[in-house]
Amino acid sequence: MTIDMRKVKDVTVLDIHGKITIGEGSAEIRNTVRDLLQAGQKKILLNLGDVSYVDSSGIGELVSSYTTVTNQGGQLKLLNLTKKLRELLAITKLLTVFESYDDEAEAVASY
């Protein structure tokens, strides 16, 4: 898994590439998010369009990133969920927890 970071207006977009799974350094997202919060960046958008695989541990990773951001008064939203990831979130009732978008401009405007 690799993470690219960019700023769109006042939102930090994290482009996640590859797999979010237990073997694949799944704590990386959480750590990146924590660093952003410490730097005062509280509007975070995870672009998951290039994520090839997510397991239950990856779902947990997204959840803990979400709670960390929320607890610090920030907002973490999701962009470009794949069909499979959407299904994994849906059956664990997390689809309604996360705010998610398919259009980046719309996502950025929502903060």
Add this chain to the structure above:
Amino acid sequence: MTIDMRKVKDVTVLDIHGKITIGEGSAEIRNTVRDLLQAGQKKILLNLGDVSYVDSSGIGELVSSYTTVTNQGGQLKLLNLTKKLRELLAITKLLTVFESYDDEAEAVASY
């Protein structure tokens, strides 16, 4: 494996698709060739450009098709060898046994 048959001038071109391996009905080429010979078609060109995999049994299949045709006074030639197939033929000293081409028109003109 599937075989498509077509006639270019007086040459019968067999377009082989898929794998030529032991599990994959590897006697099919030999049988098709035998039928062609019985029908008096003695100029046969095997187009192997769409062959995805060949094992030692597939190499044997090509050899026995070749000897069958040669023994009946016909000519069997090869078209569009993949790099891997070329290597398999080369190390068993079969590359010089088969006449092979990368250009169909040239192959057809050679009979």
Add this chain to the structure above:
Amino acid sequence: MIWGTREARKINGAVSKTDFELLFGSRLEYLDLVQNVSENIGRMLGLDDDSQYWMSLSVRESVTNAILHGNKQDGDKKVNVLFSFLEDRLVIRVQDEGNGFEQESLPDPLDPENLLKPSGRGIFYVRSFMDDVSYRALPEGGWEVRMEKRLNHQQQGDSDDH
């Protein structure tokens, strides 16, 4: 591939017969490989792409648990994955050398108080995606998760010709 569900029906035998088996040390590095084998077995048996995906994700989750919770990542302890190709279903058993768990005491990940927990969803996913899931302590020691995936024979022929 010539071999599809038609052949899968022929492969057979008693419920407990194992047709294809993997055995490996408890290393997370093998998860991709195990998932990939599962996908290929699904394809070989004629499962459609989605079913292949969810079945192999379920195997991956179960093997993750076997490595992490069962064998506690002790590389010398083995995980065994046993595939049985039955006429109408694929049976997969994942065995580890641990003591297992009590099914009743597993927290429900859908319970509002667990919804935002960072873990505890693996078994739930397996139960969602597979047609039958059961657990048992092995008589010789160790723990087994047994999963079934029904084969959809309507799709026979779809995968017969390439």
Add this chain to the structure above:
Amino acid sequence: MIWGTREARKINGAVSKTDFELLFGSRLEYLDLVQNVSENIGRMLGLDDDSQYWMSLSVRESVTNAILHGNKQDGDKKVNVLFSFLEDRLVIRVQDEGNGFEQESLPDPLDPENLLKPSGRGIFYVRSFMDDVSYRALPEGGWEVRMEKRLNHQQQGDSDDH
């Protein structure tokens, strides 16, 4: 994939230690699967594409022989494929339940009188593509082909980042 040759160096142990093992009934339908597992193992260990290809072709040929000649396609007889991931090489052993053969009596496929024979090239290919090949009768009965493929550590890093 994060895991490449760097990790492969860490995986280790004695020469005889098996890291990943396949066990299956003697059916040609499994050849694609076995080849695919071998390819994936090659990739996991950082072999380049060509080496993956020829290594897995060699495994496929050896398993074909185990099924056809060793076990004579008796579905109840098992083929065992054992992979050992050593620091500098991959060792693969293919075992069947048959009586093997005498290496000296194998005809040379390059001999002009054999050049146009329809069979007899499998073992030659294996010996061409693998770095070391040997055979033995197993003490417990059965036959084993043992093959080694050196790992090319220069390529370390190539497969580390996707």
